[in-house]
Amino acid sequence: xxxxxxxxxxxxxxxxxxxxxxxxxxxxxxxxxxxxxxxxxxxxxxxxxxxxxxxxxxxxxxxxxxxxxxxxxx
Numbered sequence: 001x002x003x004x005x006x007x008x009x010x011x012x013x014x015x016x017x018x019x020x021x022x023x024x025x026x027x028x029x030x031x032x033x034x035x036x037x038x039x040x041x042x043x044x045x046x047x048x049x050x051x052x053x054x055x056x057x058x059x060x061x062x063x064x065x066x067x068x069x070x071x072x073x074x
Contacts, residue, residue, distance in 0.1 A: 001028060003035025004068055007061050014071060018056040025050040028057075037066065044070040 007013040019026045027050055030043040041059060043049065051057065058071035 001026065002032035003039035003041055004059070006038040006066070006068075009063065012061065012063075014058055014060045015068070016056055016058050017051070019051045019053050023053055025052055027051070031067070039068075041068040042070070 004015060017026070017028070027048055028041060028043060029048050030046050031040050035041075042062075042065065059068040060071040061067075062069045
């Protein structure tokens with residue numbers, strides 16, 4: 001997936017993404033132009049990755065760069 005809807009200005013939000021129910025890997029995309037600029041994700045190491053079944057990661061919205069940024073991986 002390429003992005004998530006950005007929160008309104010001034011609203012801080014942390015989102016946890018969990019691959020809980022599929023045997024397929026989810027593939028978050030770094031700063032992908034398939035999403036509008038404000039909805040894009042800036043991933044750690046600036047690279048896409050495979051999220052295996054049972055894996056999770058957190059994103060926090062950074063209003064300074066108008067992007068979702070990596071918060072943590074599990």
